[in-house]
Amino acid sequence: MTSVSSSTSSTSTTSSTSSSASSVTTTGTTTSTSIDWSALITAAVNAKLTQATTISTTITNNEAKVSAYQTLQTDLSTLYSGLSSLATSVVNSLATNAFATRAATISSTGDVSASSALSMSVSNGAATGDHTLTISQIATAQKVAGTTQSSQTDELGYSGTFSLGLEGGSTADITITSTMSLQDVVDAINAQTSTTNVQASIVQVSSGSYEMVLTGTEDAADITYSSTSGDDILNKLGVTDSSGAFSDVLQKSQAAEFSLDGISMTRDTNDITDVLTGVTFNLLQATPSGATLNISIEPDTSQIESAVETFVTNYNTFRDAVMAQQATGSDGTASSSAVLFGDGTMRDIMDALQNALNSTVGGLTMADLGLSFNENNELELDTSTLSNILSTNLSGVTTLLSAQTKTSSSQLSVVNTGTSPQSFTLDLTVDSSGNLTGASVGGDSSLFTVSGTTIIGNSGTAYAGMAFTYSGSTSQSITVTSTSGIATQIYQIAKTYSSSSGSLQTLITNLQDRDNDLQQRVDDIESAASAYQTQLQTQYANYQAAIESANNTLTYLKALLNSSSSN
Incomplete structure (x- = not known):
């Protein structure tokens, strides 16, 4: 600011008077650099971004839940995949389950x-x-040899064509020219082996002594040979005698x-x-x-033992993942990493698995297999108990673990129970010629496909994976009864919950959709904050320019006043 002060002095001598004078001084300055514009803008923008930060935290928390659900989903998938060989037990040439090995x-x-x-x-x-x-x-296959030749690479000088093959099989004509060696003859014969089923080789008997050997590639069939034109090549090489019979039969063909x-x-x-x-x-x-x-x-009970051991490992892996989500801190509250603490779906899955494990099927329980829970509630397997019951009661183990399907008619044979066995009445239709033409349940013919005498449950239905063969010649209704063992039950539970349409995937999808919506809100807030920042930068730049202009004017006025004062 500017202050002005004045003083007057007079001096008298005889009759003289001096004039008075005024002086002007200035103090104080104002500059734009004394204001932290950047801090002002940052504070204002951050205030706008506070909600976005809160939303981003929610997104991060949701992502942690998605990851945890996906871990459960993966572990369940591994669990049911490992149980596939125990979930069914039909024994036939097409079966791949452990009970059929x-x-x-x-x-x-x-x-x-x-x-x-x-x-x-x-x-x-x-x-x-x-x-x-x-x-x-x-x-054995027939094997014949020729006479000794002095070289395998010198020209033989023979020229002719012969037919070669195995008795009852195809033959081929083989042409030899005068410039060909013993090795060339062998190569020419072997070039037709796929047709003749006769192959040739050279045996070095001693230094400078070589014999050609012909061998049938199929047992119990004699080699056939005939010279068709020119030199009798095999006779020249000593393989056949003058009558056309083989000179040296090393091995006869026999069944x-x-x-x-x-x-x-x-x-x-x-x-x-x-x-x-x-x-x-x-x-x-x-x-x-x-x-x-x-x-x-x-x-092969070793396959069953291996599958049970795999089940124990996979079950405990899933259980450990669940327990990690139920962990608490020293204060008794949920651990920071237990993002699914108290989750209802996770609890439902564990309850379903526990119920299946504790079920009794065919009078046996998991304890009869050597399965038990330890002090940490993890599954343990006594392999000696399992080995013993497999050797003494394999049928009981099969019933305890796998799906069983029976029919009320011996004319309907079970080919496969599938991993989701059903009990139902199958209505079969046969035409006047005795040909099976249709299979239905409750009047619905879209559930099964009939091909000849085979009846196959259609994909996407409850009967998918089930298959039967029918040997009857009349239309009839046959009762199909199925039961599920422990392995089948757990297989179905794990597969259902981990499927692309299961409860876990629904939770994952909902969280991901929610995160997408929240991220859009964050993007909108950040966009608005960015625009606000640009607005403030422009506004404060104008303020700064105005302040600088005012300071320039003030400087000019100071100079003007000081100049007037000095005059």
Whole structure:
């Protein structure tokens, strides 16, 4: 601000008077730099953003819940996937459940090594039982050799065409030219092996001594040969004699001869697949007189044990995830990481699983399997108890764990129960020719598809996964009764809750939709705050400009007053 003061002095001498003078002084300044415009703007904008910060916190909390729900969803998916081999128990060649797997053991009686004489494989659903096998001779392919040649790479000088093949099979013409070597002849024969089923090789007998060997690729069939034009190539190479017969038969062709449970059989191969359904025998050598191979085909209970162990691991993983969401702090309140503390859906899932585990099916409980809860309420498995009951009461274990489906008619056979077995009356329609034409439940024919004698539950219906075959020739109604074991119940619970249309996914979707709405609000608030910031920056810039202009005017006035004062 500016202040003005005046003083007057006079001095008298005789009759003289001096004049008075005025003086002007200025004090104080005002500048725009004394104001923190940035702080003012930041404070104003932050006030606008306070609601957005609160909403963002809600979004973060929701995201934590989504992550927790997704963990439960994943763990449940793993749980039901691991139970798929225990949830059903139909035994047939198509079954993939643990109860349909088979294991074979081979022992021997007499002077023979079981592993040296026989190997075998067993498919799912093969009939169980004990068998004895003796092998009189194994199937062999014919193998013949030519005479010694001094080189495998020198030109032979033979020219001609011959036909080669196996008896009863296809043949091919093979042409040899005079510039071809023994190796070239072998290559020409092998180029047609896929047609002739005869392959050639060269054996080096000694230094400078080579023989060509022909071998059939199929057992129990002789090699056929005929010279069609030019030189008789195989005769020139000593493979055949002047009569056309093979000169040196290293191995004759013969069929396999064996006896299974006292029944004598022959086959043209050592890989026997058509004697016992689902069983392949690989005959390796003949058994000596008086020796037998003892075969036992049984359910592979190791697969059931492994599946139960996997279930225990997967169940405890899910349970641990649930317990983490029920954790409390030292003050007894929910832990900061327990974002689903008190969640009703999570509690419902655990209750359903507990009820299934505590159920009794066929007079047995999970305790009969060696399953129990420890002091931490985690599942534990006594493997010795499980192994014992599998060896003494496999049928009881099967009923306890898996789905069982029975029909009131022997003409309707169960092919598959599916993982959601149902009980219902199946109405079958057969035409006048005895052909199955329709299958319905309660008058609804859209639930099953009929293909020949097979009846398959349609996808998307309650009967999906169920399949039957019908051997009858008349229309009739057949009662289908199904029960669910512990594994089936837990499979259904876990799959239902973790599915894309299940309760957990609904909660996840709702939270994600809510977060999208909240994020839009945050974006709107931040956009408005940004616009407000721009407005304030413009407004305060105008203030600053006005202040600077006023200061410039004040400076000018000071200078003007000071100038007047000095005059």
